[in-house]
Amino acid sequence: MAFELNPDFAKDPEKHFNTLQVHAGWSPDPTTGSAALPIYASAAFQFDDADDGAAKFGLAKPGNIYGRLTNTTTDAVAARVAAVEGGTGAVAVASGHAAEILALTNLVGAGDEIVASDSLYGGTWNIFLHTLGDLGVKTTFVENNDIDAFVAATTPKTKLWYVETIGNPLVDVADVPALVQAANSLPSPVPVFVDNTFATPYLYRPAEDGAAVVIESLTKWIGGHGATLGGAVIDTGKFNWKQDPEKWHTLAKPDPSYHGAVFADVAPAAPFSTRVLGKR
Ligand SMILES: Cc1ncc(COP(=O)(O)O)c(C=O)c1O
Numbered sequence: 001m002a003f004e005l006n007p008d009f010a011k012d013p014e015k016h017f018n019t020l021q022v023h024a025g026w027s028p029d030p031t032t033g034s035a036a037l038p039i040y041a042s043a044a045f046q047f048d049d050a051d052d053g054a055a056k057f058g059l060a061k062p063g064n065i066y067g068r069l070t071n072t073t074t075d076a077v078a079a080r081v082a083a084v085e086g087g088t089g090a091v092a093v094a095s096g097h098a099a100e101i102l103a104l105t106n107l108v109g110a111g112d113e114i115v116a117s118d119s120l121y122g123g124t125w126n127i128f129l130h131t132l133g134d135l136g137v138k139t140t141f142v143e144n145n146d147i148d149a150f151v152a153a154t155t156p157k158t159k160l161w162y163v164e165t166i167g168n169p170l171v172d173v174a175d176v177p178a179l180v181q182a183a184n185s186l187p188s189p190v191p192v193f194v195d196n197t198f199a200t201p202y203l204y205r206p207a208e209d210g211a212a213v214v215i216e217s218l219t220k221w222i223g224g225h226g227a228t229l230g231g232a233v234i235d236t237g238k239f240n241w242k243q244d245p246e247k248w249h250t251l252a253k254p255d256p257s258y259h260g261a262v263f264a265d266v267a268p269a270a271p272f273s274t275r276v277l278g279k280r
Pocket residue numbers: 095096097098121123124164168195197198216217218219220229230231
């Protein structure tokens with residue numbers, strides 16, 4: 001099972017949030033004893049032999065292939081974020097915007113639709129309206145928490161609902177449990193994507209209320225220092241992509257760029273974050 005992060009550490013009931021946020025995703029180096037996570041600058045990674053390389057490229061075996069896809073340093077960051085969010089896998093990227101673009105484009109394409117809260121960060125609004133709009137994806141904005149409006153705006157082409165836990169800049173709070181319940185009750189259920197940047201997993205974990213995908217701009221409170229950009233896509237493993245393989249074809253149908261691998265089969269616990277990793 002390639003690329004799937006293993007937040008087993010987070011499942012230890014002895015390890016609470018404060019421990020996870022400092023230690024999850026990395027163990028002290030057994031050779032040097034170094035406790036700090038080193039920055040692995042390598043773009044290339046060595047294979048044991050051709051079979052080892054083939055298995056890793058074919059997603060049949062976990063391990064580093066190439067630094068754009070996986071890198072031990074960024075994977076440790078991702079595993080730590082997955083642990084504190086209660087996710088099954090995650091991808092750490094260069095910014096919150098990068099996380100949003102990757103998360104969205106792994107599910108939507110030309111002709112698809114999105115229903116989004118109207119209480120969103122301006123840059124995110126621009127992604128929906130202009131970046132995705134120019135690519136042929138239509139977003140309908142509805143009043144935050146007007147669940148009837150979310151349902152009414154949903155069509156057979158709708159691929160996801162999108163909200164911010166605490167809207168930027170209105171600081172209004174999305175009713176994620178109610179939204180997830182409504183999204184799951186649709187004749188054709190849709191995943192709810194939640195930008196949890198303003199709440200942070202310390203205060204609220206959308207995974208626990210059934211959100212399918214969580215987005216974080218690590219630049220803000222998770223980074224906490226205003227010095228470094230970062231973003232994360234967290235897979236909660238909560239959405240059943242195989243319930244409608246035609247609709248969720250990016251996850252539930254064979255992927256030609258991975259020799260026909262089906263992400264929902266090769267990484268059943270975290271198919272979404274695995275696809276984000278594998279396709280970036
Ligand atoms: C709620 C929210 N999401 C996403 C972003 C984008 O994150 P970044 O600036 O790391 O690209 C921001 C940035 O302000 C934000 O406030």
